[in-house]
Amino acid sequence: MSLVKKINAIIIDDEENAINNLKYYISCFCPSINIVGTSNKAIDFLRFINTTSFDLAFLDIHIFDVNIFDILRQIQKQEFKIILVTAYDNYAIKAIKYDVFDYLLKPISNKEFLHTAERINQHFEHLSTKKASKDMVNLADVSRKVIFRDSGSVQIVDVNDIFLFIAKGVYTVAYYAFNGTQRTTIMSRPLNQIEKELVGSSFFRIHKSYLININKIEDIHKDHAVHVMLKNQLTVPVAKRRVQDFLSHLI
Numbered sequence: 001m002s003l004v005k006k007i008n009a010i011i012i013d014d015e016e017n018a019i020n021n022l023k024y025y026i027s028c029f030c031p032s033i034n035i036v037g038t039s040n041k042a043i044d045f046l047r048f049i050n051t052t053s054f055d056l057a058f059l060d061i062h063i064f065d066v067n068i069f070d071i072l073r074q075i076q077k078q079e080f081k082i083i084l085v086t087a088y089d090n091y092a093i094k095a096i097k098y099d100v101f102d103y104l105l106k107p108i109s110n111k112e113f114l115h116t117a118e119r120i121n122q123h124f125e126h127l128s129t130k131k132a133s134k135d136m137v138n139l140a141d142v143s144r145k146v147i148f149r150d151s152g153s154v155q156i157v158d159v160n161d162i163f164l165f166i167a168k169g170v171y172t173v174a175y176y177a178f179n180g181t182q183r184t185t186i187m188s189r190p191l192n193q194i195e196k197e198l199v200g201s202s203f204f205r206i207h208k209s210y211l212i213n214i215n216k217i218e219d220i221h222k223d224h225a226v227h228v229m230l231k232n233q234l235t236v237p238v239a240k241r242r243v244q245d246f247l248s249h250l251i
Contacts, residue, residue: 005032005124007030007032007034007055007120008034008036008053008056009026009035009054009058010035010038010039010052010054011057012039012040012041012059012063013040013058013085014041014060015040015060016040018060018085019038022108023035025110025117029114030117032121037052042068042071043071045057049075054080055080056080057080058083059084059085060085060086061086061091062088078098078099081120081123082098082100083100083102083103083104083116085108086106091103092154092156096145096156100156102116102119103154104116119179144158144159146174148185149185155185157178159198159201159202159203159213160202160213161176162203162216163175163212163213164211164213164234166236167190167208167209167210171187172186172187172189172194174186191209191211194211195211202214202215204249205242206228206236206237206242207237207239214249216230216231216232218233225238226238226246226247
């Protein structure tokens with residue numbers, strides 16, 4: 001039995017069919033969501049904020065001649081989660097800036113919405129548990145995010161859910177968990193650039209080809225060389241010149 005209480009949500013989209021389509025997916029895959037308002041006008045987003053209590057906002061990006069980010073800039077305190085529902089995938093970087101919870105590409109598929117519904121339920125279950133214990137830290141809210149594009153979809157993944165990055169020439173392969181399943185994706189950036197972007201996080205460069213999340217270490221093997229086994233059961237070597245720095249970093 002789900003611990004999720006009713007989640008109040010609004011939908012803003014300039015296409016009535018898109019609003020009805022979202023309502024259908026919500027009723028099928030996320031019945032814990034209660035739609036408390038819909039509109040095809042971007043300005044109504046501000047009206048809902050001032051007059052309606054809601055936890056979640058499904059927002060199109062281009063609503064007639066208004067870009068939803070122009071309105072988001074006017075919001076001083078955001079106490080709700082945003083899910084962008086759009087035909088454009090080139091706003092993912094901006095979505096990170098505004099702490100967007102998820103990013104659904106139109107046309108929406110059953111599979112992608114089901115993944116989003118699972119994330120919604122997990123998040124609000126976590127919030128319910130947090131309220132019962134004020135000392136609990138909501139890691140999902142404070143963690144950094146990384147954008148992955150996979151099979152036409154855009155995934156905004158918590159850094160804590162990434163196991164490692166492996167260099168493949170000018171590309172990088174990321175191993176991560178998303179909606180309870182282990183996945184990989186190829187990023188069109190070299191490992192050196194990703195390492196710089198993750199400075200100050202839990203990642204450590206153990207080898208010229210491997211950047212691992214030290215929070216995902218399952219075991220460390222020491223024989224003629226040092227190898228790290230991660231919680232996804234993948235084992236990778238530590239370069240000899242990096243062993244001392246690595247072990248010191250763990251202490």
